[in-house]
Amino acid sequence: MKYMRVWAIALGMCLGISMVCGANNSIEVKKVAPNSPESKPLVLVSVPPLVQIVRAIAGDSVEVQSIVPAEVSPETYEPKPAQAHLFTKALAFVGVGMEYEHVLQERLGARLWEASLESSHAHPLKSTTKSTSKTPKSTTMIYYNLAASQALKPLLTNTAQKAHRESTTPHLDSQVDSHTSTLTHSHEHENHDPHIWLSLDFATINAREIYALLCAILPAHKPLYTRNLAEFLARIESLQQEFASMLASKKGGAFLVIHPAFGYLAREFELEEIALEENGKELGLKALSQLHERLEQKQVRTLFVQPQFDKGRARALADILGLEIDILDPLQEDWEGIMRAFLHKIAKSIPNNN
Template identity: 25%
Template sequence: MDFRPKFGRRSRSAAALVLLAALAVVLSLSACGKNGNSLVKGKINVVTTFYPLYYMAHEIGGEDANVVNLVPAGVEPHDWTPKSQDLQLASQAQLFVYNGAGLEGWTEDFLGGAGSGDKLLKVEASQGVKLINGSGGETGEGGLSVDPHTWVSPKSAVVMAGNIRDAFVKADAAHAAAYESRYQALKDKLDALDAEFAQGLAPYRGRDIVVSHQAFGYLCRDYGLRQTAVMGLSPEAEPRAQDMVNIIKYIKEHKIKAVFFEELVSSNLADTIASETDAQTLVLNPLEGLTNEQEKAGEDYISLMKRNLQNLQKALQ
């Protein structure tokens, strides 16, 4: 994939305007910015691909890091592809954090286009998490149809945070002690969240949940639940008519009380199924991104995961 702008036959004045605009982008990225989308001198500059990684990197990096997230609030990361300015941003950073496990299919070409050589440290945050394949079974690296939603389980999030901590220390050894201290504080919060999920879902082990998007495999594996998804690993996958019939039959037979949907995609399918089965609809957030309202309200990974636990308990009671 070529991320360079494609220019056709244009007048010299138009070409000059394009060059000036490109120069403005470069200058803005090189300067200290106040809008959170620029690089900052005197700090380690970190680019993350989407919200959970931004949250972890921001918590660990603290005052020693400037963390910029590529996917903006309110945008579903499965829908998002990078633009030339994102490439420019990454090429000048010191650390690039991506999920891996097949989530960001554009990463290889994107990093190749950055042309930063060894200066940009690339971190696959999901490294070390035991992956699940698309059919629900576990798989090793290189398995097909891998479920990329590793971060949805607090247990996996601890592993991912450790990988990000290691990257900070490698890229900026002078602040290693500070990174380690902030990592331990984050780990304590994630461990406490893990304990809440383990205790809160213990009475419901072996129970079924119906979700609109197959994003909760790691959460279900780690806390003893089973997910049945209306759609596949990508929230844009369209179910067939027979799939809908089967899901409705499944809900009725298993007396499922709620159908879960997520906030960054339409709830139409969940609403349709709920109306056919008398089940209620509840939010189960895959934490792929914050809405603009959540961002303004100061919500974060921990608070939204706690709300997920509350909704799971509500549906399973």
């Protein structure tokens, strides 16, 4: 990654900051008084949709920024040197386990914390720390990987194993490993699909985890966060009911995407996501020919593409397969808008099963 070395140097120079890295570390949290000059601290997130989720709970008590712009794929993103100063100002960085998050940890070494909650959402961060006496607590930033939380990680493992067993995606000319689209990103031999914000079931867990994190670092705002969490969970429940109603007659149906991002949501409502990309690579000609028959069987007429990917290649694949093109964008800050767009477009594209 061409920017990473420069990025690490830039971060090290900004304010002379010193942070600490480790897998699932317990940490001592810097707490901020609500009426102090730091009353609106910065919270960074790794993908744009987390901006709305954090704001839904935090309200105006924090500023929220995404490291990755909405128009760029987080799978290929490299943080820019100009962004280094954000990490010197941020109180927390909330991630989903994207590869660039892991690369940041590896490259920054002694500059980044990783936090873990004692349990899913009821407890604050642990009060012990593995830092040295040279670590200035006033500059400590928390990295919290939602995908590694104690509440979500077991579910991701179970989902990945189930997807592996049930995979119907044509393999790359039958020459690749049989891992499905949910197994496209790995870190320390642990595979998971990082698109955890595109799941209504996981949204409830993620909201509770973010709530616990905010309460731990800004405890004076807990009453606000508690009210906001309840309201946001109600909105998620309403979305779940809306999805269940509109997709009840679509069970067993399939939709086609280039990049596998909606697998969690598809499984929640008994749909099938078919992808033209596997393990970060496009399907070969043999796999494409096998796929055509599958699409005819499932009456798939639309190829859904993400605007962050090559539009020319998408058009070429659609022409080869005789399909129309439509847009599904999972990377806008409007998380609820993303989910509703998915619902209406996918429901429209799948024929009723009765």
